[in-house]
Every structure is written in structure tokens, then in C-alpha cells.
Amino acid sequence: xxxxxxxxxxxxxxxxxxxxxxxxxxxxxxxxxxxxxxxxxxxxxxxxxxxxxxxxxxxxxxxxxxxxxxxxxxxxxxxxxxxxxxxxxxxxxxxxxxxxxxxxxxxxxxxxxxxxxxxxxxxxxxxxxxxxxxxxxxxxxxxxxxxxxxxxxxxxxxxxxxxxxxxxxxxxxxxxxxxxxxxxxxxxxxxxxxxxxxxxxxxxxxxxxxxxxxxxxxxxxxxxxxxxxxxxxxxxxxxxxxxxxxxxxxx
Numbered sequence: 590x591x592x593x594x595x596x597x598x599x600x601x602x603x604x605x606x607x608x609x610x611x612x613x614x615x616x617x618x619x620x621x622x623x624x625x626x627x628x629x630x631x632x633x634x635x636x637x638x639x640x641x642x643x644x645x646x647x648x649x650x651x652x653x654x655x656x657x658x659x660x661x662x663x664x665x666x667x668x669x670x671x672x673x674x675x676x677x678x679x680x681x682x683x684x685x686x687x688x689x690x691x692x693x694x695x696x697x698x699x700x701x702x703x704x705x706x707x708x709x710x711x712x713x714x715x716x717x718x719x720x721x722x723x724x725x726x727x728x729x730x731x732x733x734x735x736x737x738x739x740x741x742x743x744x745x746x747x748x749x750x751x752x753x754x755x756x757x758x759x760x761x762x763x764x765x766x767x768x769x770x771x772x773x774x775x776x777x778x779x780x781x782x783x784x785x786x787x788x789x790x791x792x793x794x795x796x797x798x799x800x801x802x803x804x805x806x807x808x809x810x811x812x813x814x815x816x817x818x819x820x821x822x823x824x825x826x827x828x829x830x831x832x833x834x835x836x837x838x839x840x
Contacts, residue, residue, distance in 0.1 A: 677747030737768030
């Protein structure tokens with residue numbers, strides 16, 4: 590078996606008396622899509638944020654490519670920044686800079702964080718905006734865009750730093766239902782192009798069609814993991830079956 594591009598082992602995280610992660614392991618092969626599903630409070634987003642240092646676990650290791658952190662050793666800011674540079678993050682609520690144009694939002698990471706020439710970054714950013722269907726919005730401001738368009742800009746911005754892994758934190762949960770599809774279609778095309786992706790989502794159809802593996806989390810542990818044909822269609826664990834039934838038939 591080849592070495593996974595991303596690997597997390599034994600992630601432990603508490604917020605006060607609330608034990609959110611209780612020894613989480615995740616392995617993500619290069620070019621694959623991993624979907625994290627589970628009820629609210631199960632630890633999905635905390636796992637995702639721990640993979641790039643937005644959360645600081647008390648224990649466990651995270652490795653992306655050749656960059657590895659041992660959280661128990663309390664790595665310094667430079668080490669955390671190096672890990673963070675290996676991934677791009679797409680947030681639930683867009684998090685675009687409102688005072689910058691779409692183009693300037695996309696080039697902000699390459700130019701200011703990575704020191705790449707502005708002209709090169711702009712050329713690549715325009716190609717990415719074309720990639721997500723927003724070539725004509727380069728000079729617009731976020732307030733002039735729909736929620737779905739803002740999220741697609743967020744995806745372009747995450748890709749602009751040329752990360753090894755793209756992390757998505759429930760990227761469609763804040764969108765009106767009619768805008769969800771346009772974002773999922775972009776994500777599906779990225780998967781087809783071989784981007785390595787880790788996605789926290791409630792979109793079971795997307796997970797079933799696009800994911801290579803699904804992890805079901807509950808109570809800070811991975812209850813079940815495997816291909817979507819198993820976890821989402823014929824789950825082994827009763828807790829997984831219960832969760833899927835409630836999601837598919839909430840009444």
C-alpha cells in the first residue's frame with residue numbers, strides 16, 4: 590500500500606470538559622476524496638481544522654506530504670505555518686475580504702503569503718476564476734455576488750496557493766438550496782481532475798457519487814469508515830444506520 594498524502598493519528602482535542610476528539614485517525618491517499626459525515630458536535634469540523642492548525646489538538650500527529658507535526662510536542666508558530674501551507678481551506682461562510690475585488694481576493698494568498706509576483710498570480714487567478722465559472726466577475730466585489738458565487742471564489746482562492754490538499758468545511762450549508770448545485774458541480778470537477786480533497790458535508794448524494802472513502806464520526810471517534818458503497822448503502826454499525834435514517838427521513 591502506498592504512503593497516504595495526508596495522515597493524522599491519535600488526534601485528541603478538548604474544549605474544557607468537552608472531549609471533542611478522542612483519538613481520531615485519518616488516512617487520505619493522493620488524488621482521492623474523503624468525506625467526513627456525522628451529527629452536529631461529532632468532531633468533524635474540529636478534525637478538519639486540526640489538519641491545518643486552525644485548532645491545536647492536545648495530542649496526535651498530522652502529516653501532509655513531507656511536513657509532519659506532533660501536537661503533543663507543542664510545535665511553534667513557524668512549524669504550524671509550514672503545515673498550513675500544504676493545504677487550502679474553503680470555509681462554510683466564504684470569509685472573503687469585502688473591501689477587495691474578486692481578483693484581489695484570489696491573489697491575496699499567493700502574493701502576500703507566498704511572495705509570488707503579482708502579474709503571475711493575476712494570470713493564474715484569472716484561469717482559476719474561469720475554472721469555477723466566474724471569469725466575468727474578476728472586478729466585482731463580494732457584496733455584488735450571490736452566496737454560491739462567493740463560495741466559488743472561495744474555492745478559487747483556496748486553489749490559488751497550489752495546495753497539496755483542499756479542505757472543505759460544509760461548503761454548501763450556508764447556501765440557499767438552489768445555489769448548492771453550482772458549488773457541488775465545481776467540487777465534482779476538481780475531484781475528476783485529481784485534486785486531493787477532505788470534505789465535511791451533509792450532502793450524502795455528493796459523498797455517494799464523488800467520495801473514495803467516507804468516515805462517519807460520532808462522539809469524537811470514527812465509528813465507521815470505508816467506501817461510500819459500504820458506509821452509505823450497507824453500513825455495518827447500528828449508529829451509522831440510525832444517523833443515515835434520520836438524515837434521509839427527519840420526520
